[in-house]
Amino acid sequence: MASNSSGSSSDRQRIAQQRLRIIAGHLQRPEDGDSAVLSAECKGQVSKTDEEKTVPKRRQEIMKWNGWGYSDTKFLFNKKGQAEFTGKRYRLSGMIIPGLKDWMEGTFGANLQHKSPATPVLTSSAVQPPTINEAFVEEVKSTGIPFSHDAEDRVFRAHGHCLHEVFALREGKIGRVPDMVIWPNCHNDVVKIVELACKHNVCLMPFGGGTSVSSALECPPEETRSIVSLDTSQMNRILWIDEKNLTAHVEAGIVGQDLERLLNESGYCTGHEPDSMEFSSLGGWVATRASGMKKNIYGNIEDLVIHIKMVTPQGVIEKSCQGPRMSTGPDIHHFILGSEGTLGVVTEVTMKIRPMPEYQKYGSVVFPNFEQGVACLREVAKQRCAPASIRLMDNEQFKFGHALKPQVSSIFTSFLDGLKKLYITKFKGFDQDRLCVATLLFEGNREKVLQHEKQVYDIAAKFGGLAAGEDNGQRGYMLTFVIAYLRDLGMDYYVIGESFETSVPWDRVLDICRNVKARITRECKDRGVQFPPLSTCRVTQTYDAGACVYFYFAFNYRGLSEPVHVYEQVEHAAREEILANGGSLSHHHGVGKLRKEWMRDTVSSVGMGMLKSVKDYVDPQNIFGNRNLL
């Protein structure tokens, strides 16, 4: 992500750069151009922006096959036994993280001597030979749309990033994988593919960024037809930008970081920044009802889309106009949003764009305890003055954040840290084992940001919150993208873990946090986990009537014969606990196959019937047979 990889420039520099970019964007604009058409035709030719795009057809060129993210980026313990983050892509890249070893040993009872390394390379022989539908393949060939039966290509599209999926890959265990991967280049390609799939009764599974954490990409083991993974990654152009209405029409395969970068070049942004935005795609967001970190300003995906085009076995579904709101029966967009690839392929989306913010400011507040922190967030939501992002970490995450501090050369900085700590713990009487921290991100014009900032800090003060500086805030957001890499390090040392989320009414936030964390701890104990697990949470989004809560849970699995099974049982119990405490089945990860069993209780039998009847009409042959959701 751009802001992460921009090095350690000071804020003032960064702001100046941003302003320059905005101005440049305005200057580049055609005099009277209402829309800037960047690319129109679809003939499979290499467009000039291609080399700037992040995701190649062969993902294995830049990404890990059995872990998170870029191949060049990972945590490891160097020869001195210090933790190090490799690569050059992130602000943390190339840095030593001195506290991580102690934290891992202390938190999990992990030991650098006890390694649990992954299978180094994917052996093609471990992959079942493809079931090929010859007639379908023949006809696809004639269309010129690229496809592959290569084992690596297929394995890459057979999983998301659930723990059990990655764990199996690390062990070199490959289950059912798609029989073929196909890369449409545009909407029309998709129309052709879907027609052929219907004609030859082939199972299609749309694939966007592959960041699913709901087992959505797992091939149904009972599927006997040829499974074709429809990879949208090459449909990644911004087709036009409408500056009068502030919308952009974009192909659905584009990943978040490319979309933002390309729009930024024109001085715009969508402001949609899910934690997975480096790899997740626009189509995936629509299909799962994604949510972004800055939804307080820009909205969630359902607020951002103006128009969606989806190819289904019955044909193309779309609205006839771009009216900002309509009263035309149930919103057909809501059949598409959250359909999780069961009804068709989202090919093109028109979404709102905004001029890039002129000023950004991070911040952080320390609270004496989690209860006070939640009370503050609730008040902020009540006054509807939430910053672009506001997140509250519990005490364990606060400590974890500290463990991830890179080595600093400046004595001055650590001296300051020491002073702050002294001030907070000794002078203000905060208990180190209870305090928690909120990170903030403000956006807008400078004056308003400063005003807004004051308002939020004033509220925080009423709940015993102390401003804890911009650095702490910024580091928090930077870690968002880095944290995902950390699981792979844990897995090298017998530690497995996962995060999951929910949304819950305000009055239940504290109860659900306490109960779910306690349930996880108890379940682990009951199932023979030797060391107490890491069981922690954060409140990541605020709404008028509630909040989104994230749970993180990890444990040392030494001594367990079936760690993944134990893990799944604990996660299952945690989800039961969430539901019993008034939490939702999911705030934005979706249902997939992982949470299907709770769908009926969640939406009622009638609700299930409605969804089923839509599926039955749109896709009677179950061409989109990933069996998610229902």
Added chain:
Amino acid sequence: MTHTTHNFSPQYMESVKGDLVNEEEFVDILEERRNSSDLGHAFRTFSPHPYKGAPSCSTADLNKAVLESQYLRYMAKEIATEMGSSVEEVREEATGILEEMSQNLQLGFIRLMGYTVSKMSKRLFSSINVNMEGLNRLQQAIQEHPVILMPNHRSYADFLVISYILFTYDIPVPVIAAGSPLAGMKMVGEILRRSGAFFIRRAIGSDKLYWAVLSEYVKTIVRTGFAPVEFYVEGLRSRTLKSLTPKLGMMHMVLEPYFKGEVFDVTLVPISISYDRVLEESLLAHELLGVPKPKESTTGLLKATKVLQEDYGSMHVNFGRPLSVRHLCQGKINRCQYNLIPRDLPQKPTAEAQACVSWLAHLVVRIQEEGSLISPWSLMACLFLQAPTTVLTEEGLLWQQLTEKTLWLRKLALDFGARLNWPEKIPDLDVMASSVALHRSIVQRKAGRVYLVREEEPAGKRPISAEEGAFRTAAAVLMMASYRNQCLHLFVRPAMVATAIHIAKTTQRDKIFPFFFFLQDLFANEFIFIPGKSSQDFEEACFFLKKCAAIDVSQQEVTVSDAGQEVLSFLRALLKPFIDTYQVVFRYLCEDGVHSFSEKQSLPAVRNLATKLILSGELYTYEALSSDTQKNVLSALRRLEIVTKSRVSEQNEFRVNKDAVRRIGDMLSGKIPPQPLHGPPGTRL
């Protein structure tokens, strides 16, 4: 003094299994008090490990939180609208109720209480025995989740003993739900309040505001983990020393914070307090015969000093294994039912929640029963009461016969898994002799025979009437019966099987079980049966009977062995007074004159009928005069909807379905085969 008890693990109570298998050691906590200063004890350093879940708060904070709760705000508004008064008025009234109710736990008063209890206990009891393992478990549990202490209630002496023990062992002292008459006692009320008692009115009825304040008060204490909550799930002190059908109101209040996810778990700790001899034995027997209970007053308490000069033997306090509500409720309650209505608004409990609360309450009472220690005296009382009353009062029972039979019964009790409090190092005969000596108020041993002691005749009065004579005999019998009742829970299930075999006159298992089921259903207000456990109870009872070689059980048949006759006839005789009493009440209800009646009218009428039958020789058991049993019959019939409320007023009036009563009577006497009376026992409590 330490001694061990013999234990057995009932098969059906998985939650306590394992615990009971270990032999537990009891320690006499008075021993140290006899050897060192009581003042020193009262001023000991008290630094318990409190509940870790939430920061501690003061009594004032607690009361403020209650009054300012969303729930009370809402209720105040609703009540104001209903009553046509202002919200302020209602809130003021709520403040008044809370003031009247709330405890004011203070360490200074705990010390005072400690000192007083030390002094009193040493005078009354030879020992107070506590299982240390139970205390250790409790200490652990108190740190983890809100703890509810649930003792049985057999004597006023129970009241502060738990606090006293916890204070002695550095465990947070509880707040205790007490009946509000105690609050009215001069000084004593205030001392109790400052020792942690909070006061609940006896008859709350439909006072909505009172309910609201009380339930919010209790729930806030649980939610905040302010202190362990102690309450008597039986609701009242048992006048018969038999467990009472649990009351569900308080139970629901302490469980709801778990149901609604406000706490991760709630820990229930059943506590069994057993007495060799109960202070109130004579008072209770008289209350059962309709002599009103004296009002609690400080002067009354001082007058009771005569009571305080006697010896009451030892007291056992057995802290049961902490029960996780979360664990027990698995699959019994769907907590999602609280998702759609704000949790701090009033919500009528669903049938599921009610059943779950009732089940848990019954379970706790059963564990209390299992945890009580059975004294040699209690076994002797069983046997004593099986002799004809005239033998007891006139000829006397042969001491040798009684002791031999008692030793036989001891073996049977052990076979049934009893926890016996039978000193091992003392010769058996001495144990029994000292039991009889301790209970000289009821029995007298003279020239190799034992007699029932009746109240002394008031000097210089006219000769007593036959009715008065029956009354005096009844008082002695009921006192004796209450000691028998201490061990009844051990025998009641096998006794029902024995009765079923006898009345159904068959060996066919599938005919015996329905009769057993019928008996459980009918007597569900008399004895504690866990709802929905009939089949297991039956299996368990058969298992015990088989174990003592009384019966042989196959897939289809239950056959009585020759040796089993003695066991079975003993067991049948144990249940007989109850069956007879029920029949007497049935007979009263079927009388021509009875149409619509109130409880106030019916009890004296039943008593008259029973007295008449006893005097005419038609009825043998004086226990039929017990108002508790009579009330239980009415409750059972109301539960079975055979007696129904006909008019709701100050005095509820009832109407009776005589045909149905006759039918039950006929089933009970074996004239017609048993039919299901209703749903399974207990499910409709």
